[in-house]
Amino acid sequence: MTTSTLNISQRRKDFPLIAHSALAYLDNAATTQKPFSVIAAERDYYETYNANVHRGVYDISERATQAYEGVRIKVAQFIGADNPLGVIYTRNTTEAINLVARAWGAKHLAAGDEIVITEMEHHSNIVPWQMIAKETGAIIKYVPFSTATASPHWEELPRLLGSKTKLVAFNHVNNSLGTINPVAEIIAAIKKLSGAKILIDGAQGVPHLHVNVQEWDCDFLAFSAHKMLGPTGIGVLYAKEGILKTMDPFLGGGDMIKEVSMERSTWNDIPWRFEAGTPNIAGVVAFGAALDYLNTIGIQAIHEHEFLLTKLALELLGAMDGVTLYGTKNAEGRCGVVSFNVNGVHPHDTGTLLAREDIAIRVGHHCNMPIMRRYGIMGTARASFYLYNTIAEVERLAAALPKIQRLFAPVKSRNGG
């Protein structure tokens, strides 16, 4: 087994919940643990410069504004955006996608227009489009999902795209199978077929893989801080500046206006037009600390480490009788996610039994019900990794499964049948 370039035992000490726990935390696609530095940044804001942003004329308000806007620059650099004004803070990925559906969709979609998404989307990249389609009369078309390749049938794009297509939205990495979509390639194909705007759901990609929105040339990118060591309640919508300027606000209130009279208001400049009310300042500064942490390690080193863990998990679980794996056969096309079922055992029972072995995984449909239907299952057990997970933890997971199989081995009925 090749060793990873990360010094894992040292890194684990940076995370209070990892350092002092016997728990094998393998639920990172749901949310990641937070390092001391992120928790300290949030605390430091509240203890030393807690003030509102964009309005105070005193020192700590200036500091708060600088910290808040400084993180916007860090976010832009992290995703390769040329302009921090294209970075909007939201609550999470879901809100970022809803913002586009509301503020862009309500203005630019008309009856008969088409939105193309894939069957492999998280519900948060399906439901907002269904809602805005219902309101505007737009139509949703799906790129079907193939269980053979664990990815969308991208070859069907020419059939699905055309002059009516106004938006194409898809994920970089799928959350239940870990499938990595070749985003740059797909975007290039879309651009040959239509002038549609392109939204990438980066919730599972940005924390694990190198992302550069300029190289991709996508119009929108949505992701969440809490899946990349940051706090909950902070997400990002990146959008091209030119598109943002055509969009009306998402929510009305303070901080998003220039002038308000009794009759009407004029909108603030971007990106503040889309950040109504007092934002999650503490969350933003803590997110900045998370980005610092990730930059210190390097996203490439993180991905290589996750690749080793994924490969090992696929080998160990793949060698077991009575365990079904879902997704691509090889670790190459995956991003730190392994979905499986112990045959004859409901994933919720698997999850509860693993919890008693101090192994935390996610069970259920993972907000991917269309995929589950394609596989003909109700759900899966899902292990997902991040930079602090170890080979020993993957081995613990594998060692626990035969115990579940033994427990669920047929028992003699006391009922005589």
Next chain:
Amino acid sequence: MNGDDLYREVILDHFQNPRNHGRIDPCDLEAHGVNPFCGDEIKLTVLMGANGNHHKISAIKTEANGCAISRASASMMTETLEGKTFDEAKQAIHFMRDKLLNDSSLPWPDDWFDLSSLEGVKKYPVRIKCALLAWNTLTEGLKDFEHHSAPGKISSSHQETD
């Protein structure tokens, strides 16, 4: 995984060998319940009888799709409630809910040995819904049955809410 307090042999037995599995056709009451959190699903069919002036459950069958806890609980429920009057069934449902949701200290009835094994689910709050799915579904079914004064084929649907 020894000394198991939830996945005990009695629960795994009911899961693997469900009692009263299937459908009663024709039936007097049909109820459908789902738990959207885990996709668990149950269909109950009941044949009514009379005990003096009281309705009673002459026969009850289930078709369940779900985890070991929800399926075992459904199997045990049918065994326990067969032959019971509506009032007795409602008391039994109340007792189960009280035991699992309110930590009731009432003793388990002597002939409820199998059901008492479900008490282990209290340590896993998110799984209590699994254990109660069949019971809550029957509650809705009985309510519907009683709202319709004339006996006949009645269908009811129940959805657990988060």
